[in-house]
Amino acid sequence: MDWLSSLRTAIDYMEEHLLQEIGAEDVAGEVHLSPFYFQKCFKIVTGYTIGEYLRNRRLYLAGLEVLGREASGEGARNGSGGGRGAEGKVIDLAYKYGYDTPEGFTRAFARFHGLSPMQLRAQPYRLKVFLPLIVEISVKGGSRMDFTIEKREAMRMIGFERTFSFEEAYREIPGFWKEFCGKYCGQEAVREAGEEAVRQTVAECMVGEFGVCVEDEADMEHFRYYIAGAYQGGEVPEGMKVFEVPAGEWAKFRCIGPMPEALQTVNTRIFSEWLPGNKEFEAAFHINIEWYSGGDTESEGYESAIWIPVKRLGGQS
Known part of the structure; x- marks a missing residue:
């Protein structure tokens, strides 16, 4: 189906x-x-x-x-x-x-x-009317989506975890990022006592390079979201968590433009145009990753990406 x-x-x-x-x-x-x-x-x-x-x-x-x-x-x-x-x-x-x-x-x-x-x-x-939704196929022209398929080994990541409901996530996740950036990003970051180990890990592991959504199989109304980086080993500071992203094939969708509009636009196209009815790929497991480059997030040339784990239909390799 x-x-x-x-x-x-x-x-x-x-x-x-x-x-x-x-x-x-x-x-x-x-x-x-x-x-x-x-x-x-x-x-x-x-x-x-x-x-x-x-x-x-x-x-x-x-x-x-x-x-x-x-x-x-x-x-x-x-x-x-x-x-x-x-x-x-x-x-x-x-x-x-x-x-x-x-x-x-x-x-x-x-x-x-x-x-x-x-x-x-x-x-x-x-009386406010709210009738049953009717889903129709819309064929759209325009540019093709810019993506590559890449195999990756399992990735160990470290970051800050927070749980969100599906209903509130769109509103609350930007606040999570604002809080993180206020504490750890740039010259204006607030330096709190006792957080030296956390700040060092954030810098060494480039925490903030990834945003990772992970479905919680024990609670289908919520999911875990990590502001994360690649784990380099060593002691895990209090308040941070290490987790693993499984090995597999990933569809990586390139986004160019200021945040968050560019990323949201591509994300919408993935789930409204690319995944529905795709004859080659389907989602493989319950994680997706946002990747962020460095630099000015408001720049017209800012680069980011969305990674979706995929498996090939028909068992093709």
């Missing part, structure tokens, strides 16, 4: 189970893909995380129920139609749509629709 077919299947699965307690792991499992890569692809292609999509769809249907309406075709599909309509209690809707308390439901409802359930009844024209 290619990625676009997988997206369609995943959306159908979510629509059929909107009133059940499902998450990213369940959806990815339905299409037999890694939650790590599937969630990344879903966010890039649709603009929503899986959690956001489920939440928005449920709150739209809850809004219909508040108004005593039934979405065309949706009531039979997910069991949401009819019900108690405008006379239904908020507590009933809260439990039906997966909220532990009426207060939590009302807050989420107000954030989504812009007003409370009672206010929506008085102003039905303000």
Whole structure:
């Protein structure tokens, strides 16, 4: 199953189970893909995380129920139609749509629709519509992606680890980098007592050359992210971790331009154009690497890269 077919299947699965307690792991499992890569692809292609999509769809249907309406075709599909309509209690809707308390439901409802359930009844024209997504193939012209395929031995890396949720990662990871750069990069770096060993390791191992995403198989809602460099051996300072990236083939995508726009643009193209339906390669394991060169990150000529582990389809070598 290619990625676009997988997206369609995943959306159908979510629509059929909107009133059940499902998450990213369940959806990815339905299409037999890694939650790590599937969630990344879903966010890039649709603009929503899986959690956001489920939440928005449920709150739209809850809004219909508040108004005593039934979405065309949706009531039979997910069991949401009819019900108690405008006379239904908020507590009933809260439990039906997966909220532990009426207060939590009302807050989420107000954030989504812009007003409370009672206010929506008085102003039905303000219902926020969020229909099922339709995935279509878009054939794009323009430049080819600049990448090479390279075999690499296992790599030992050292760096700073932090865990992020898939929903919050896009917002929070830049803050992690800002914190790191403020402490260890350039002349303006803050020098704290007792960090000499850390600073020495950062310099010797070029920590900051890589950003590494690693799926945590024990927690499919989160992943580990490292600001890292190549481990040179020796004592590991407190607060840093050594980890290994397995040997394998990597697709290395070159990025030229100021950060973060250049890297984000290439990343979007990888998961929306290159991976979906690729007849030669598929993602091999649950790690991807960002590589950063030195110099001015705002320069038009700044160079960076994204490395994706791949395996050849059909067992080709």
